[in-house]
Amino acid sequence: MTDDELRQRLAASAPPSDPVDPVTSDRARALMEDIMSTTVTQPRPDTRRYRLVGAVAAALVAVVGGWAIFSGAPTGEPVVLNANGGDAMASCLAFDTATLADFSPAFGGTVTDLTDSTATLEVDRWYAGGDAEVVEINYTPGFEALIGTPALEVGQRYLITATDGVVNGCGYSGLATPEYEAQWDEAFGA
Amino acid sequence: MSEHRKWMENASRRRRFERTVEDVYQPLQRYARRRVDPHDVDDVVSETLLTLWRRIDDLPAGIALPWCLGVARRHIANLRRSRSRRLKLVDKLEAQPSHPPQAPDHLDPELQIAMDRLSDSDREILQLWAWEGLEASEIARVMDLTNNAASIRLHRAKKRLGENLEKARKVEAASGHSHHDNRKEARS
Numbered sequence: 001m002t003d004d005e006l007r008q009r010l011a012a013s014a015p016p017s018d019p020v021d022p023v024t025s026d027r028a029r030a031l032m033e034d035i036m037s038t039t040v041t042q043p044r045p046d047t048r049r050y051r052l053v054g055a056v057a058a059a060l061v062a063v064v065g066g067w068a069i070f071s072g073a074p075t076g077e078p079v080v081l082n083a084n085g086g087d088a089m090a091s092c093l094a095f096d097t098a099t100l101a102d103f104s105p106a107f108g109g110t111v112t113d114l115t116d117s118t119a120t121l122e123v124d125r126w127y128a129g130g131d132a133e134v135v136e137i138n139y140t141p142g143f144e145a146l147i148g149t150p151a152l153e154v155g156q157r158y159l160i161t162a163t164d165g166v167v168n169g170c171g172y173s174g175l176a177t178p179e180y181e182a183q184w185d186e187a188f189g190a
Numbered sequence: 191m192s193e194h195r196k197w198m199e200n201a202s203r204r205r206r207f208e209r210t211v212e213d214v215y216q217p218l219q220r221y222a223r224r225r226v227d228p229h230d231v232d233d234v235v236s237e238t239l240l241t242l243w244r245r246i247d248d249l250p251a252g253i254a255l256p257w258c259l260g261v262a263r264r265h266i267a268n269l270r271r272s273r274s275r276r277l278k279l280v281d282k283l284e285a286q287p288s289h290p291p292q293a294p295d296h297l298d299p300e301l302q303i304a305m306d307r308l309s310d311s312d313r314e315i316l317q318l319w320a321w322e323g324l325e326a327s328e329i330a331r332v333m334d335l336t337n338n339a340a341s342i343r344l345h346r347a348k349k350r351l352g353e354n355l356e357k358a359r360k361v362e363a364a365s366g367h368s369h370h371d372n373r374k375e376a377r378s
Contacts, residue, residue: 001355006348010320013298017220031195032211035243036204101248104334114311119309124270129334133271189244189261 057060097187100172103161104129106188108176110157121160127188135160137167147173154175159184207246211239214258217322221259224321226266234269238262239341262331273348298363304354312347319344 001009021027100106106128109121119137123130137143137160144151146169147158157176161168174180215235222234223290238261242249249257305313318324318332 001353003348006351007320009298010316011323013301014317014321015224017223020216020219020223023215028215031239032208034238035240036207038240038243040203040244073322101245124271125263131267177359186244187243 020181023062095171097183100184100185101189103163103168103172106159106161106184107135108157108181108184109135111152111154114152114154121158124157125186139167142169146174149175203246207243210242210246210249214242214255215239217255218262220264221322226269230269234244234262234265237265243342244271246328253331256328258317259322259324260332260334300355300358303358304351308347308350309352311343312350315340315344315347316351341354 003107023063041140104124107123108125108127111119112122112134113120115138117138119139121135121137123133123135146167147160148171149168150157158160158174159176160172160173167173199236218235218238219231220230224232241261242254242258292324308316315329315333315338318329324332326341326344327337329335330337331343335343
């Protein structure tokens with residue numbers, strides 16, 4: 001069977017999806033107007049990610065469900081990275097949502113298990129770059145300060161970004177307060 | 191920024207958004223309708239378009255549809271995850287999370303069997319290729335893969351499907367032969 005034949009055969013097996021609302025319908029128009037009435041913050045400058053200086057690193061491990069946390073990595077394999085010690089918050093640039101929006105992976109999850117070196121989080125929402133059900137963070141002393149919280153707690157929810165498998169500090173990971181979550185919704189547009 | 195300039199920028203933004211929605215609105219609905227319960231479709235579409243409105247300034251040219259499908263994909267995954275979590279205390283055999291509509295499988299039972307034997311990832315990539323008509327670079331954008339990874343996975347998925355179809359055909363042929371023999375025996 002040729003590629004075209006296979007594609008046609010698969011296309012014929014698609015679940016029914018028509019009819020769909022035309023974009024000229026009143027319904028579509030009302031939806032667009034409602035969305036366009038949503039306030040958007042100032043257009044972001046065309047700048048790139050700021051470098052985070054002196055952040056304490058923690059290894060980020062995606063497990064369970066078989067999905068790799070980083071794009072391009074094969075599924076079914078956990079990603080394990082080394083942790084490097086450092087001086088937390090030694091030098092942080094100002095937080096802004098433009099920088100937050102550039103981070104991938106980014107997720108929200110609740111701590112379900114905690115040892116003195118590993119935090120296990122059950123993910124309830126991916127904002128970017130992953131699909132795992134559970135993430136394990138292998139952390140070193142000072143991690144709590146990195147993410148701006150006095151202590152990690154089982155049952156607490158956190159919003160976490162990482163770069164190259166290392167959890168970001170400087171305000172780009174932390175306790176999921178309503179205000180912080182609103183900043184994330186704004187940054188990731190969801 | 192002057193008020194006039196703000197107004198101009200907002201008007202430009204609105205026009206960009208409206209033009210983009212013209213291109214993506216119907217394919218986005220179809221994508222959602224093929225994958226979630228009918229009562230979740232509006233939610234997926236409106237959340238995706240809201241994200242598009244917020245990020246319209248960042249949207250690179252020419253990739254609006256795969257970009258939007260990638261956002262919808264994430265919304266659907268979050269929806270399923272949230273439903274699954276709420277059902278944890280309930281017997282999952284009795285209360286299933288959201289299921290997409292199914293095509294009648296009598297239309298192509300051989301294909302159904304062959305697809306069922308694939309991994310979720312293979313199935314998803316083939317569905318994006320055939321149902322949404324996307325090419326590898328667009329699939330890469332939807333699934334947050336590199337172009338290279340998407341090409342390789344698509345190639346492998348097609349190969350595996352082809353092999354499964356061949357197996358399904360052989361099984362059917364063998365069953366047909368047995369059935370014929372049984373009938374011959376019954377008459378003698």
